[in-house]
Amino acid sequence: MSNNLLVEVDSVSRYFGDLAAVNDVSFTVNKGTVLGFLGPNGAGKTTTMQMITGNLAPTSGRIKIAGYDLLDEPRAAKACIGYLPEQPPLYLEYTVDEYLDFCAALNRIPKKQRLGARQQAKERCGLTDAGRRLIGNLSKGYRQRVGIAQAIIHQPQVVILDEPTAGLDPIQIREIRTLVRELSQEHAVILSTHILPEVQSSCDHVQIIDRGKLVLNDSIDGLTQRMQSSTLSLRFSNSVDTSRIEQLNGVRSTRLLDDGRYQVYYQAGQDPTDALVKLAVDNHWGLRELIPEKASLEDMFLELTKHDKTQAEATI
Amino acid sequence: MIFTLAWREIRSMFLSPLAWVILGVVQALMGWLFLNHVDNYMSIQSRLLSMQTPIGLTDIVVASVFGNAAIILLLVVPLITMRLVSEERRNRTLTLLYSAPLSMTEIILGKYLGILFFLLVVLFLVALMPLSLLAGGSLDFGAFASGFLGLALLLASFAAVGLFMSTLTQNPTIAAVSTFGMLLLSWVLDTGGQGASGNVLAYFSLLNHYEPFLKGVFDSADAVFYILLITTFLVLSTRRLDADRLGG
Numbered sequence: 122m123s124n125n126l127l128v129e130v131d132s133v134s135r136y137f138g139d140l141a142a143v144n145d146v147s148f149t150v151n152k153g154t155v156l157g158f159l160g161p162n163g164a165g166k167t168t169t170m171q172m173i174t175g176n177l178a179p180t181s182g183r184i185k186i187a188g189y190d191l192l193d194e195p196r197a198a199k200a201c202i203g204y205l206p207e208q209p210p211l212y213l214e215y216t217v218d219e220y221l222d223f224c225a226a227l228n229r230i231p232k233k234q235r236l237g238a239r240q241q242a243k244e245r246c247g248l249t250d251a252g253r254r255l256i257g258n259l260s261k262g263y264r265q266r267v268g269i270a271q272a273i274i275h276q277p278q279v280v281i282l283d284e285p286t287a288g289l290d291p292i293q294i295r296e297i298r299t300l301v302r303e304l305s306q307e308h309a310v311i312l313s314t315h316i317l318p319e320v321q322s323s324c325d326h327v328q329i330i331d332r333g334k335l336v337l338n339d340s341i342d343g344l345t346q347r348m349q350s351s352t353l354s355l356r357f358s359n360s361v362d363t364s365r366i367e368q369l370n371g372v373r374s375t376r377l378l379d380d381g382r383y384q385v386y387y388q389a390g391q392d393p394t395d396a397l398v399k400l401a402v403d404n405h406w407g408l409r410e411l412i413p414e415k416a417s418l419e420d421m422f423l424e425l426t427k428h429d430k431t432q433a434e435a436t437i
Numbered sequence: 438m439i440f441t442l443a444w445r446e447i448r449s450m451f452l453s454p455l456a457w458v459i460l461g462v463v464q465a466l467m468g469w470l471f472l473n474h475v476d477n478y479m480s481i482q483s484r485l486l487s488m489q490t491p492i493g494l495t496d497i498v499v500a501s502v503f504g505n506a507a508i509i510l511l512l513v514v515p516l517i518t519m520r521l522v523s524e525e526r527r528n529r530t531l532t533l534l535y536s537a538p539l540s541m542t543e544i545i546l547g548k549y550l551g552i553l554f555f556l557l558v559v560l561f562l563v564a565l566m567p568l569s570l571l572a573g574g575s576l577d578f579g580a581f582a583s584g585f586l587g588l589a590l591l592l593a594s595f596a597a598v599g600l601f602m603s604t605l606t607q608n609p610t611i612a613a614v615s616t617f618g619m620l621l622l623s624w625v626l627d628t629g630g631q632g633a634s635g636n637v638l639a640y641f642s643l644l645n646h647y648e649p650f651l652k653g654v655f656d657s658a659d660a661v662f663y664i665l666l667i668t669t670f671l672v673l674s675t676r677r678l679d680a681d682r683l684g685g
Contacts, residue, residue, distance in 0.1 A: 176535045178683045200538040210533035212445075214452045226441040227537040271533070 125152040126188075127201075127279050127309040128173065133182030134333075135168055142168040144333040145182075150279070150326075155305045157324030158313035161426055165333040166313040167207060170283050173311070174204040187278050200228065203277035207284055209268025213257035217248055217267055220256055221274055228275035242270040245300060261288045269297070273304065280304055282312040286319060298323045317419050331426045344421070352414040353385045353394065358407030365400065369393045382410070438539060442547025446521070447554055456555065459513055464562055466509055467502070471566045474501045495577040499567045500651045503584040506563045507591055507647060510556075511620050514592065517555060518599025519613035521548050522678070526607040531681075541678045545671055549600055556592045560585070580653035587650025590663040594643060595620055597670035604677040 128150040135143040143165040150156050160166045171177040173184055175191055175198065184191040189198035212220055221242060225235040243249050246266040251259065256267060265288065272280055285301070286294045301323050304310050314320060320327055320341075327344055329337040361383065363375045371391025376384045387393050394411065401408040450456040478497050485492060525531040534544050564585055570576060595616075602616040603609070620643070627639035639645055643666075646659040 174536045176532055176682065196538045196540070199536060202536060204532070204536040206529065206532045206536075208529045210528075210530040212449065212530060213528075214449060223441070223445055224533070224537075227438075227533070227539065229438070229538060 126150075127152055127186065128311070129183075129185040130169075130173065131183045131185075133169075133172060133179045133184060135165075135172060135177065136180045141333045143172070143179075143330075146330070146333070146335050147182075148328060148335065148338055150309045150311060152278070152309050153305060153307075154326050155301060155310045155312065155324045156326045156328060157320035158311060158328055158330065159315065159317070159320060159422060160313075160330040161315065164330045164426075166330060167283055168333075169330065170204070170281055170311070170313060171206075173279075174202055174281055175199050176204075176206075200275070201278045203272035203275065203280045205268045205272040205282045205285060207287070209264055209271070211256045211264055211267060211271075214255070216253055216255055217243070217259075217270075218252040220267065221270060224271045225274050230275055238274050238276075242274040245273065245303070246270040247296060262290060262293045265289060265293075265297075269300070273308075276307075278308055280308050280310045282310065284314055285312055286314065286316065294319075317422060329422060329425055336425045337421075351387060352420075353387070353397070354410070354412040354414050355383045355385060355397070355408065356381065356410035357383070357401065358409055359405065361406050362404075365404075366397065369396050369400065384414070438543050439547045439550060442534075442539075442544065443550035443554065446548055446551025450517070450551070450555055455516070459517060460559065460562065463509060463513055463559060467506060467563055467566060470505045471498070471502050474498045475570075493577065494570060494574050495567075495580045495653075498570065499576065499581055499584055502563070502567050503588050503651055506588060507644065508624075510559065510592055511595065511624065512617070513559075514556070514595040515599055515602075515613040515616035515620065518552060518596055518603055518616060519609040521552065521600055521603040521612075522674075523603045523606050523609045523612045526681075527609075535682070541675045544678060545600070545604075545674045549596065549671060552596045552600065553593060556596060557589070560589055560592060563588075577653070583650050583653045583655050586655070587647050587659075590650075590660060591643065591647050594663050594666050594670075597667040597674075601670040601674045601677065604674045 126149055128148075130146060130148050132145050132147050133143060134141060134145050146165075146169060148156075158166050158169070168177065172179045173186070173191075175195055178192075186198040187201040189201070191198045212223075215223070218239065221239045222235055225238050230238050243252060246269050248263070248266055248270055251263060251267075256264065259267065265285065269282065269285060272282065282301070286297055289297065298319070301310055301312065305325075312324070325341050327337065327339055327341055328335060363377070363383065366372060366375050366383075366385060371387045371393050373386045373388060375386070378384060385393070385397070394413070398408065398411070400406075475498055478494065522531070525534070567576065567581065598619050599612070599616040602619065603612040605615070606612050623641065623643040626642040627635075627645050646662050649656050649659055
């Protein structure tokens with residue numbers, strides 16, 4: 122078990138002055154998983170990643186990479202990490218080959234194995250033909266690929282990608298998704314994004330962070346289950362007393378939509394459909410429509426992050 | 438690992454025109470000054486011979502050339518050191534070094550070594566000029582070596598100051614201007630102040646410790662002064678990089 126635990130983040134906080142960019146975040150990542158990191162702009166995604174990669178020291182809390190504490194044994198811990206920051210750290214005056222060789226040397230790959238490591242990284246990122254081109258002359262998509270190649274050249278156990286698909290065209294995005302899948306077989310991958318479908322298609326674990334706090338931490342299966350049926354859409358021909366619906370077991374809230382339909386939100390696993398139908402018949406509300414709605418990740422995301430905001434406003 | 442970083446610095450420098458331009462300009466200026474000194478020596482040669490303790494070629498030409506080189510390089514070194522850290526910070530490539538299994542000390546030493554190598558090339562090119570006099574005369578090699586060593590130590594100190602200034606900012610121009618200010622201040626320190634406090638200030642003048650070397654006097658106190666100065670600024674630079682990680 123402990124061999125599989127590659128990243129341990131233990132109640133980590135980071136303050137910039139009075140601002141808590143990351144506030145008491147804890148999570149773990151196992152081998153073979155792809156963790157998707159979601160959050161609105163400025164939520165603390167990048168800060169968290171910078172802390173895991175040792176670019177930023179946490180104000181409090183501990184981070185362990187593959188069993189090595191990032192503060193006590195930074196060198197051993199960092200050797201297990203490949204990191205692609207938001208802006209790929211490229212030397213524009215180098216060719217792709219020269220740059221990758223330099224990265225290989227930085228990560229202490231022995232001289233004899235560097236050529237092989239470089240070839241493999243290039244193959245995986247679709248850069249085989251670009252080896253002799255100057256990085257400064259490459260397009261944004263290609264630069265992004267070089268950035269990823271740089272992150273995986275030393276076969277790190279943990280690969281951390283900050284918005285890997287930003288600025289790429291749809292074909293490249295798909296290629297990168299395949300790459301991430303491929304990587305996850307031998308490594309643990311953490312990727313941040315604010316593109317939601319990307320998470321659904323390439324991650325098997327999702328975390329949503331908002332205002333520095335972790336508001337959701339679930340596997341993608343659990344999430345789909347959660348999303349599958351937590352909303353009912355109803356239409357009645359007569360007027361309705363919503364407070365009576367809200368009293369039903371499991372119902373969290375109701376909402377009247379603009380087109381005259383009602384939405385009923387309920388807690389997962391406590392489907393109130395039967396009770397609701399009975400209630401409607403008993404009271405002669407004239408039930409015309411009852412549709413179990415499948416919430417998208419987007420709804421979930423909005424709900425979670427909005428929820429927090431109203432709470433924050435309430436405390437002010 | 439340090440050498441990998443140093444090698445990258447050197448390569449980057451020579452991949453951009455900056456290094457070549459600097460080498461060319463310094464060489465042209467020094468060539469002109471060198472010829473002037475040789476000319477000067479020729480014109481006063483007959484009078485020198487009649488003196489009781491004749492001062493020779495080394496005292497006049499070599500000392501003057503090394504003396505001039507110090508001033509010219511004081512103006513040039515900030516231009517070489519300015520981009521060391523600041524440019525990497527601006528281009529966000531510093532992340533690559535921070536995420537790699539490297540200590541801050543290794544990063545600083547690597548960069549410093551790269552610059553030292555470049556300055557050594559400059560130094561050799563400058564030293565070739567007085568050495569060319571061997572074709573028609575002889576030199577006092579003791580005095581020559583002392584001047585060479587002095588200039589090397591002086592340049593190494595300039596580079597350490599420049600490296601530190603570069604770690605403070607993400608704008609190369611600011612790094613260059615502040616390095617230039619620091620170096621110039623250290624040059625003129627001995628002209629200000631009278632009495633005891635003036636002496637203390639003068640002691641910290643970088644060029645004051647260089648004078649004895651030019652006269653052929655190797656005083657270990659002067660050498661140690663430079664070495665301490667270099668160490669101080671390298672340690673400060675390391676601390677400054679660390680602060681990047683810690684600070685907000």
